[in-house]
Amino acid sequence: xxxxxxxxxxxxxxxxxxxxxxxxxxxxxxxxxxxxxxxxxxxxxxxxxxxxxxxxxxxxxxxxxxxxxxxxxxxxxxxxxxxxxxxxxxxxxxxxxxxxxxxxxxxxxxxxxxxxxxxxxxxxxxxxxxxxxxxxxxxxxxxxxxxxxxxxxxxxxxxxxxxxxxxxxxxxx
Amino acid sequence: xxxxxxxxxxxxxxxxxxxxxxxxxxxxxxxxxxxxxxxxxxxxxxxxxxxxxxxxxxxxxxxxxxxxxxxxxxxxxxxxxxxxxxxxxxxxxxxxxxxxxxxxxxxxxxxxxxxxxxxxxxxxxxxxxxxxxxxxxxxxxxxxxxxxxxxxxxxxxxxxxxxxxxxxxxxxxxxxxxxxxxxxxxxxxxxxxxxxxxxxxxxxxxxxxxxxxxxxxxxxxxxxxxxxxxxxxxxxxxxxxxxxxxxxxxxx
Numbered sequence: 102x103x104x105x106x107x108x109x110x111x112x113x114x115x116x117x118x119x120x121x122x123x124x125x126x127x128x129x130x131x132x133x134x135x136x137x138x139x140x141x142x143x144x145x146x147x148x149x150x151x152x153x154x155x156x157x158x159x160x161x162x163x164x165x166x167x168x169x170x171x172x173x174x175x176x177x178x179x180x181x182x183x184x185x186x187x188x189x190x191x192x193x194x195x196x197x198x199x200x201x202x203x204x205x206x207x208x209x210x211x212x213x214x215x216x217x218x219x220x221x222x223x224x225x226x227x228x229x230x231x232x233x234x235x236x237x238x239x240x241x242x243x244x245x246x247x248x249x250x251x252x253x254x255x256x257x258x259x260x261x262x263x264x265x266x267x268x269x270x271x272x273x274x
Numbered sequence: 275x276x277x278x279x280x281x282x283x284x285x286x287x288x289x290x291x292x293x294x295x296x297x298x299x300x301x302x303x304x305x306x307x308x309x310x311x312x313x314x315x316x317x318x319x320x321x322x323x324x325x326x327x328x329x330x331x332x333x334x335x336x337x338x339x340x341x342x343x344x345x346x347x348x349x350x351x352x353x354x355x356x357x358x359x360x361x362x363x364x365x366x367x368x369x370x371x372x373x374x375x376x377x378x379x380x381x382x383x384x385x386x387x388x389x390x391x392x393x394x395x396x397x398x399x400x401x402x403x404x405x406x407x408x409x410x411x412x413x414x415x416x417x418x419x420x421x422x423x424x425x426x427x428x429x430x431x432x433x434x435x436x437x438x439x440x441x442x443x444x445x446x447x448x449x450x451x452x453x454x455x456x457x458x459x460x461x462x463x464x465x466x467x468x469x470x471x472x473x474x475x476x477x478x479x480x481x482x483x484x485x486x487x488x489x490x491x492x493x494x495x496x497x498x499x500x501x502x503x504x505x506x507x508x509x510x511x512x513x514x515x516x517x518x519x520x521x522x523x524x525x526x
Contacts, residue, residue, distance in 0.1 A: 114344075114345035115345060117345070118338065118341055118342060118345060121332075121333040121337065121338050121341055122330075122332035122333050124333070125331055125332060125333035125334075125337065126330055126331045126332065129331035130331075135331075136463075137464075138331070139333075139334070139337050140463070140464040140465065142333060142337060142341070143337065143340060143341065143344070143508070144464065146341045146344055146345075147344055147402055147403060150344060150345060150403060151403060177464075203312070203316045203319075204312075204315050204316050204319045207316060207319035207320055207322075207323055208319050208322075208323075210323050210327070211327070212327045212328065212329050213329070215323055215324065215327055215328050215329075216328065216329050219328070230324070233285075234324055234325065234328070254282045254283070254285075254286070255282050257285065258281055258282045258284070258285070261285070261317065261320060262281070262313075264320065265316055265317075265320050268320070268323075269316075
């Protein structure tokens with residue numbers, strides 16, 4: 102029994118390694134710099150290993166790890182560093198004169214512009230966009246963010262609208 | 275369906291995850307609302323930009339190696355065993371390491387030196403993974419050092435009590451191979467740094483400061499009188515070197 106449990110923990114720890122890239126990408130967009138992102142991932146992994154017995158087999162390991170990463174970021178990193186929430190609320194100000202050019206502009210946007218615009222959003226907005234890109238379901242995103250499932254859809258919609266606006270009217274940032 | 279509801283459902287509409295009823299309602303709305311139709315088109319363009327052009331930041335090989343080392347040390351056998359069994363397990367570890375299967379590795383590097391480095395990294399990982407790595411929280415070196423009295427068969431000589439660059443978090447008693455060790459935990463930014471102080475008799479502790487890298491961790495070992503010192507962390511070796519110099523009382 103003990104040996105089996107030990108093997109399970111080791112196997113689960115090994116599976117968790119497969120999500121190192123996902124976790125690091127999320128950490129990089131949350132912290133905004135490589136050294137802090139690596140610290141955050143390492144702390145996330147250490148916490149996950151300590152809590153593997155709490156993981157429910159059959160559920161999404163990636164979503165579980167993302168939740169630990171975000172909680173670690175909120176509880177440890179942000180508090181220690183005292184870093185402000187960048188971007189604040191993800192409000193969208195109507196800019197009718199640029200509306201017609203929006204699709205053209207988005208089709209030509211450069212990679213670094215997308216990254217820069219994403220970093221101007223608030224943490225929750227960045228997180229919901231990235232988790233959605235990772236293919237997490239609304240239920241899983243809600244679990245990571247600690248909000249109601251019904252809230253995820255509107256948060257994602259607002260976050261993407263705010264991102265579109267920053268990309269298509271960069272002077273408004 | 276109003277515009278707000280339609281826009282919240284546009285992504286699900288594009289991904290084909292709406293129910294038949296909701297899908298029909300969104301389609302009807304988009305057909306009659308130019309502004310929401312524009313948002314629909316812009317959302318498609320944004321989706322394409324995010325999925326194909328948003329820079330990705332994968333974990334470095336060095337980070338993955340450190341995570342793997344954490345995982346390898348997470349098997350709870352050693353942490354969970356009673357302390358009085360530690361010498362027996364350490365002896366068993368020595369036997370295992372000297373087994374023929376590891377012969378090739380042992381001829382490349384001195385066996386005992388490898389043992390010391392491996393044990394230093396393993397003990398550092400156990401500190402990281404411990405639920406309660408510290409048995410005494412630091413209120414300064416003058417609070418931590420006296421705490422070891424009566425818990426060790428030697429007095430750890432550590433004259434650096436931490437500073438703003440390398441704050442001392444506290445201490446604990448651990449095992450290093452077959453003997454007790456004083457464990458001091460410093461930090462550098464968010465990186466934990468373990469200092470192990472043990473009796474050096476019978477172990478090939480280098481008299482001069484010696485640097486090594488094992489499983490992604492930097493290790494600096496040196497000897498001070500009868501005591502052996504091992505400093506372990508994933509911080510850059512230059513930063514670990516600075517702490518080693520401070521511990522030795524050298525000007526930095």
